[in-house]
Amino acid sequence: MSTTTTPAQAQAAPGARVPGARFALRGVRLGRGPGVVLDGVELEVEAGEVLAVVGPSGCGKSTLLRTLAGLLPPLAGSVEQDGRPVLRPDADRALVFQDDALLPWRTVRANVELPLAIRRVPRARRRATAADWLARVGLAEHAGKLPHQLSGGQRQRVQLARALAGGPRAVLMDEPFGALDARTRAEMQDLLVEVLAGTGATVVFVTHDVDEALFLGDRVALLAAGRVLGVPRPRDRSAAGHAPHEALREEVLRSLREDPAAPDSTAR
Numbered sequence: 001m002s003t004t005t006t007p008a009q010a011q012a013a014p015g016a017r018v019p020g021a022r023f024a025l026r027g028v029r030l031g032r033g034p035g036v037v038l039d040g041v042e043l044e045v046e047a048g049e050v051l052a053v054v055g056p057s058g059c060g061k062s063t064l065l066r067t068l069a070g071l072l073p074p075l076a077g078s079v080e081q082d083g084r085p086v087l088r089p090d091a092d093r094a095l096v097f098q099d100d101a102l103l104p105w106r107t108v109r110a111n112v113e114l115p116l117a118i119r120r121v122p123r124a125r126r127r128a129t130a131a132d133w134l135a136r137v138g139l140a141e142h143a144g145k146l147p148h149q150l151s152g153g154q155r156q157r158v159q160l161a162r163a164l165a166g167g168p169r170a171v172l173m174d175e176p177f178g179a180l181d182a183r184t185r186a187e188m189q190d191l192l193v194e195v196l197a198g199t200g201a202t203v204v205f206v207t208h209d210v211d212e213a214l215f216l217g218d219r220v221a222l223l224a225a226g227r228v229l230g231v232p233r234p235r236d237r238s239a240a241g242h243a244p245h246e247a248l249r250e251e252v253l254r255s256l257r258e259d260p261a262a263p264d265s266t267a268r
């Protein structure tokens with residue numbers, strides 16, 4: 001086994017800042033089998049930003065995310081990361097899903113070590129990095145447990161730790177908090193903001209929850225409507241109720257009411 005350290009491995013240390021990935025989608029058509037789900041998608045994701053992607057159920061959010069991940073090739077157009085086509089999954093892009101994808105037979109610690117093992121990080125450093133990320137997400141005491149011994153919220157914390165432990169340049173999240181109760185969900189949103197700070201990673205966060213999109217996103221992409229809106233900062237829950245926030249919220253809600261099946265409502 002090679003022991004050479006690539007730049008990516010050097011960045012795997014907890015808290016190390018990575019250069020965030022930049023994505024560009026041009027004229028992208030997505031679908032499975034004969035069905036076209038999205039067409040004419042033009043989208044840029046800037047390095048280090050959190051782009052929230054909202055759209056009604058079935059409009060193609062998960063399809064778009066799978067394409068960014070390199071799991072589903074576009075039917076037409078180009079999908080590039082940092083000027084190179086995205087052709088296959090890469091450890092540079094971590095994925096987080098709603099249904100936790102933890103390995104049930106591995107301990108919490110071993111799950112978090114997984115991306116580091118893939119990057120051939122030596123065992124001692126793997127241990128230390130996993131321990132650090134588990135502490136950051138508040139699970140230091142649970143490292144030796146199996147996933148089924150944790151609550152849904154705790155399992156999503158493990159997923160978050162696992163996603164970030166490998167020092168990815170992009171984190172692609174598909175409604176990761178969708179199955180959680182409102183209070184746990186808000187806690188996870190705060191935790192996400194906290195753990196992302198300083199990583200430099202670019203985040204694409206898919207949600208159908210307008211308030212989640214406005215709280216987490218630096219920008220919000222309205223998938224069905226094909227528009228991208230900037231979200232004024234600071235990031236603050238108390239912004240809710242204020243006029244500029246409400247206007248933005250109204251616009252996102254309007255886009256969510258648009259019919260995803262209508263021919264002229266695809267992103268462009």
Ligand SMILES: Nc1ncnc2c1ncn2[C@@H]1O[C@H](COP(=O)(O)OP(=O)(O)O)[C@@H](O)[C@H]1O
Nearest residue numbers: 032033037055056057058059060061062063064
């Ligand atoms: N595995 C699949 N095979 C065929 N069609 C699918 C598959 N997954 C989703 N679709 C279809 O693709 C469209 C978009 O789905 P999806 O990307 O999951 O939407 P969203 O995540 O926004 O709810 C829907 O019409 C859905 O029925």
Ligand SMILES: [Mg+2]
Nearest residue numbers: 061062063174
């Ligand atoms: Mg989906």
